[in-house]
Amino acid sequence: MNAIIVLVEPEAQGASEVSRETLTFARDLAARAGGAPVHAVVAGPAPDEAALLAHLGEQGVATVHRAVDDRLSAYAAAAWAAAVVDAAHSASAGIVLAAGTPRGNEILAHVATRLDVAMAANVVEVDGVDPLVVTRQVVGGSALEEMRLDDAVAVLSVAGHACDPVPVESPSHPEVTTYSPTLTDTDLVARVARTEEAAADESAALTSARVVVGAGRGAGSADGFKDLLELTDLLGGALGVSRVVTSLGWRPHHEQVGQTGSRIAPDVYIACGISGAIQHWAGCQSAKTILAINTDPDAPMVTKAHYAVIGDLHEIVPAVNEELRARLG
Amino acid sequence: MANVLVCIKRVPGASGQILLTEDEQAVDARHVGWTVSPHEECAVELAIQVAAATGGAATVLTVGSSDALEQLRDALAVGCAGAVLVEADTQHFGPVDVAESIADVVRAHEVAGTTYDLVVLGNDAADTGDFQVGVRLAYALERPVLTGISTCEIDGDTVVARGDGPDGLEVFEVPLPAVVAVMEGGVSPRYPSIPGRMKAKRAPVETLTDSRKPVGSGRVRLKLPPEQPSQVEILGAGADAAPAVVDLLVKLGVVAK
Ligand SMILES: Cc1cc2nc3c(=O)[nH]c(=O)nc-3n(C[C@H](O)[C@H](O)[C@H](O)COP(=O)(O)OP(=O)(O)OC[C@H]3O[C@@H](n4cnc5c(N)ncnc54)[C@H](O)[C@@H]3O)c2cc1C
Ligand SMILES: Nc1ncnc2c1ncn2[C@@H]1O[C@H](COP(=O)(O)O)[C@@H](O)[C@H]1O
Numbered sequence: 001m002n003a004i005i006v007l008v009e010p011e012a013q014g015a016s017e018v019s020r021e022t023l024t025f026a027r028d029l030a031a032r033a034g035g036a037p038v039h040a041v042v043a044g045p046a047p048d049e050a051a052l053l054a055h056l057g058e059q060g061v062a063t064v065h066r067a068v069d070d071r072l073s074a075y076a077a078a079a080w081a082a083a084v085v086d087a088a089h090s091a092s093a094g095i096v097l098a099a100g101t102p103r104g105n106e107i108l109a110h111v112a113t114r115l116d117v118a119m120a121a122n123v124v125e126v127d128g129v130d131p132l133v134v135t136r137q138v139v140g141g142s143a144l145e146e147m148r149l150d151d152a153v154a155v156l157s158v159a160g161h162a163c164d165p166v167p168v169e170s171p172s173h174p175e176v177t178t179y180s181p182t183l184t185d186t187d188l189v190a191r192v193a194r195t196e197e198a199a200a201d202e203s204a205a206l207t208s209a210r211v212v213v214g215a216g217r218g219a220g221s222a223d224g225f226k227d228l229l230e231l232t233d234l235l236g237g238a239l240g241v242s243r244v245v246t247s248l249g250w251r252p253h254h255e256q257v258g259q260t261g262s263r264i265a266p267d268v269y270i271a272c273g274i275s276g277a278i279q280h281w282a283g284c285q286s287a288k289t290i291l292a293i294n295t296d297p298d299a300p301m302v303t304k305a306h307y308a309v310i311g312d313l314h315e316i317v318p319a320v321n322e323e324l325r326a327r328l329g
Numbered sequence: 330m331a332n333v334l335v336c337i338k339r340v341p342g343a344s345g346q347i348l349l350t351e352d353e354q355a356v357d358a359r360h361v362g363w364t365v366s367p368h369e370e371c372a373v374e375l376a377i378q379v380a381a382a383t384g385g386a387a388t389v390l391t392v393g394s395s396d397a398l399e400q401l402r403d404a405l406a407v408g409c410a411g412a413v414l415v416e417a418d419t420q421h422f423g424p425v426d427v428a429e430s431i432a433d434v435v436r437a438h439e440v441a442g443t444t445y446d447l448v449v450l451g452n453d454a455a456d457t458g459d460f461q462v463g464v465r466l467a468y469a470l471e472r473p474v475l476t477g478i479s480t481c482e483i484d485g486d487t488v489v490a491r492g493d494g495p496d497g498l499e500v501f502e503v504p505l506p507a508v509v510a511v512m513e514g515g516v517s518p519r520y521p522s523i524p525g526r527m528k529a530k531r532a533p534v535e536t537l538t539d540s541r542k543p544v545g546s547g548r549v550r551l552k553l554p555p556e557q558p559s560q561v562e563i564l565g566a567g568a569d570a571a572p573a574v575v576d577l578l579v580k581l582g583v584v585a586k
Contacts, residue, residue, distance in 0.1 A: 009495075075494070075499070077464075077474075077476070078473075102476070102477045102493075103495070105453075105460040105461075105476075106460070106464070106476045106477065109460055109461035109463075109464035109465070109476075110464055110468075112461065113461070113464055113465050113468045114468075118423065118425070118546075118547050119424075119459070119460075119461055120547070121453070121458055121459055121460040121461070122458060122460075133549060135552075137458065138456060138457055138458050138551070139341075139343075139347060139356065139455070139456055139458070140455070140458070141554075142343075142347050142554070143347050143349070143356065143551055143552070143553055143554075144551065144552050144553070144554060145457075145548055145549075145550075145551050145552075146548070146549035146550050146551075146552065147546070147547045147548055147549060148547045148548075148549050149547060150547075157460075186473075189473040189503060189504065190473040190474060190475055190501060190503050190507075191501070192494065192499045192500070192501060193500050193501055193502045194499075194500050195494065195496050195497040195498065195499055195500070196491070196497060196498040196499075196500055197497055197498050203493065210583060211583050235578070235583060235584065237583075243367070247517070249517075253513065253514035253515075254493075254514065256513075256514070259455070260366070260367045260368060260512070260513040261513075261514075267581060267582070267583060268578065268581055268583050275344075277344035277345070278343065278344055278345070278346075278347065279344060289581055291564075291574070291577065292561075297563075300345065302561060303559040303561060304557070304559070304561075305561050306560065306561065306562065307561065307562050307563075307564050307577060308561050308562070308563050308564065309563070309564050309565055309566065309567075309570040309573075309574060310563065310565075310566045310567075311566050311567040311568070311570070312567070315567055315568045316567060316568055316570065316571065316574075318568075319568035319569075319570075319571035320571045320574045320575060322571070323571040323572055323574070323575045324575055324578075324584065327575060327579075327584070328584070328585070
C-alpha cells in the first residue's frame with residue numbers, strides 16, 4: 001500500500017496548527033484510499049522535538065522521516081524539497097502533502113517540478129480517490145476548481161482551515177527514521193542569508209488576534225483612524241485594512257487583509273467602511289463572527305455579515321468606544 | 330547593467346459576484362473587465378527600478394491572447410522598454426506549459442544577444458493561484474529562484490532580496506542570473522504619465538506564437554462556493570446602536586462584562 005506523506009512545519013510548541021490540520025486531512029484521505037499509512041517528513045531545526053513528536057503521534061502518524069544535515073540550519077526551499085523527495089521515495093509515497101503556507105507552497109512547487117508531476121495548491125476537499133480529483137481554491141477563494149491529479153505521485157497543498165486538527169482516539173508511537181538527504185550545492189544557493197527584523201511579527205499580531213477591527217475607504221483619510229485604533233486598543237485586538245487603504249498610503253501593507261494580504265480567522269471581525277470585495281472577503285471569511293459598520297445597507301460586507309450597524313463609522317465608532325469605556329470602568 | 334524580464338498575466342478584474350462561463354471552464358469576464366494581480370504590478374515596479382539602477386532595460390512578457398496587449402501597454406506606459414506577446418491558446422495551458430513557454434523566449438533572446446539577468450514574476454496568479462510558474466521556470470532555465478519576495482536590488486553579480494518569513498524579514502543573496510517571484514507590499518506601483526501612455530501606444534511589441542501541445546492544468550471544471558443567503562441581523566443605525574454593539578461583544582466573549 002502506497003503511503004501518504006506530509007511535510008510538517010515545526011513551531012515553538014510542536015507542529016504548526018496548519019500542519020496538524022494537514023495531517024488530519026491526510027488521515028481522512030488515507031482512509032478513503034483504503035487505509036494507507038500516513039508518514040511525516042520534517043527538515044531543518046525544530047525548537048521542541050519532543051512536543052513535535054507528541055503532535056505527530058496525536059495525529060496518528062506511522063513513520064517520521066527526520067532529515068538531518070548541518071546545511072539545513074538556514075531555510076532553502078530547494079534543499080527542503082530534496083529532503084521531501086528522498087522521504088517520499090523511501091516511503092513509496094503516492095501522495096505528498098503540505099499546508100498551503102508560503103513555505104508549504106514553495107517547497108511543493110520544487111517537489112512537483114523535481115518529480116515532473118502536477119501540483120494542486122490550496123486544496124479544500126477530496127472529490128474522489130480513483131482517479132484522485134480534488135477541489136481547490138482559485139481566484140483568492142471566491143471560486144473553486146475541481147482538478148484531476150493522475151500522475152504517478154500527486155502533490156497538493158491543503159488550504160488553511162480546510163479542516164480542524166482532530167487528534168486520533170489513541171495516539172500512535174511513530175517510528176522515527178533519521179536520514180541525511182542528498183543535497184547538492186545548487187540546492188543551497190537560494191537560502192536565507194540572515195533574518196533582519198521582526199516584520200513578520202507585525203502581521204503575526206493580525207493573524208493571531210481574537211478581535212480584528214477592519215477599516216476601508218470609509219475611514220476617509222490617514223487621519224481617520226484615531227477612533228478605529230482606540231477601538232482596537234479597547235478590545236485588545238489588531239487593526240486590519242483593505243487594499244484601498246494601503247494603496248492610498250493611509251496604513252502600512254502588513255495590515256492588509258485579503259487575497260494579496262493576510263488571511264485572518266479571528267473570533268470577531270468588525271469591518272468598518274469596507275465594501276467586502278471578493279479579494280477582501282478572501283482574507284476575512286474565516287472569521288467566526290463578522291460585524292459590519294457601513295453607510296450602505298446593500299454593501300456585500302453587510303449582506304454577508306452576521307451583524308451590521310448602518311451609518312457613518314465616524315459617528316458609530318466613537319459612540320462604541322464611549323460605551324466600552326463606560327462599561328470597562 | 331542588468332536586463333530584467335517581468336512576466337504578467339491578464340486576469341478578470343471582478344471584485345463583486347463571480348460568474349462562470351456556461352461550460353464551467355473559465356470565469357466569465359464579459360462584464361467585469363481585465364487587470365493584472367497587485368503582485369505582478371509590484372513585480373513590474375521592481376523590474377523597472379532594478380533596470381534603472383543598473384542602466385539595463387526592463388522587458389514585459391505575457392503568454393496569452395492578443396487582448397493581453399492592453400496589459401503589456403500598461404507596463405510599457407510605466408517604464409518597461411520592450412514587450413513580448415506570446416500568442417497561445419492558454420485555455421488549456423497549465424503552469425508547466427506557461428513556464429516552458431516563457432523559458433523558450435528567454436533562451437531565444439539569449440541566442441539573439443539579450444540575456445535576462447533577472448526574471449521577475451508574481452508569486453501567484455490572481456485567477457488560477459498555482460504558486461509554481463516561477464519555480465518551474467527557474468528549473469527549466471537552471472537558475473536559483475526565490476518566492477514571496479517584497480523588495481530586491483542588484484549588487485554586482487548578486488541579487489539581494491527580502492521577504493517576510495516566519496521569524497521576520499528574511500534576506501537572500503543569490504548569484505545572477507536568477508528568478509524572483511514577488512509579493513505585494515514592498516514597493517508601490519507607479520502611475521503612468523501622459524507622455525508614458527503616448528509612448529506605450531506607439532512602442533513595438535514583439536509577437537511570437539506558441540503552438541505547443543499543452544501538458545494541461547488538470548482542470549475538470551470550475552464551481553462557485555455555495556451561496557449563503559444573507560442572515561445579517563441589523564443592530565441599529567448610527568450612534569444609537571452603540572449599546573447593542575457592546576452587548577454583542579460581551580455576548581461573544583471578547584469584552585468582559
Ligand atoms: C487581484 C486583486 C487582488 C486584490 N487583493 C486585495 C486584498 O488583498 N485586500 C483587499 O482589501 N482588496 C484587494 N483587492 C481590491 C478589492 O477588489 C477592492 O478594491 C478593495 O477591497 C476595496 O476596498 P474598500 O472596501 O476599502 O473600498 P470601497 O470598495 O470603495 O468601499 C468603501 C465602503 O465603505 C463604505 N463607506 C464609505 N464611507 C463610509 C463611512 N463614513 N462610514 C461607513 N461606511 C462608509 C461604502 O459604503 C463602501 O461599502 C484586490 C483586487 C484585485 C484585482
Ligand atoms: N500566461 C502567463 N503569462 C505570463 N506570466 C504568467 C502567466 N501565467 C502566470 N504567469 C506568471 O507566473 C506567476 C505565478 O503564476 P501561478 O504559478 O500560475 O500562480 C504570475 O503571477 C505571473 O507573473
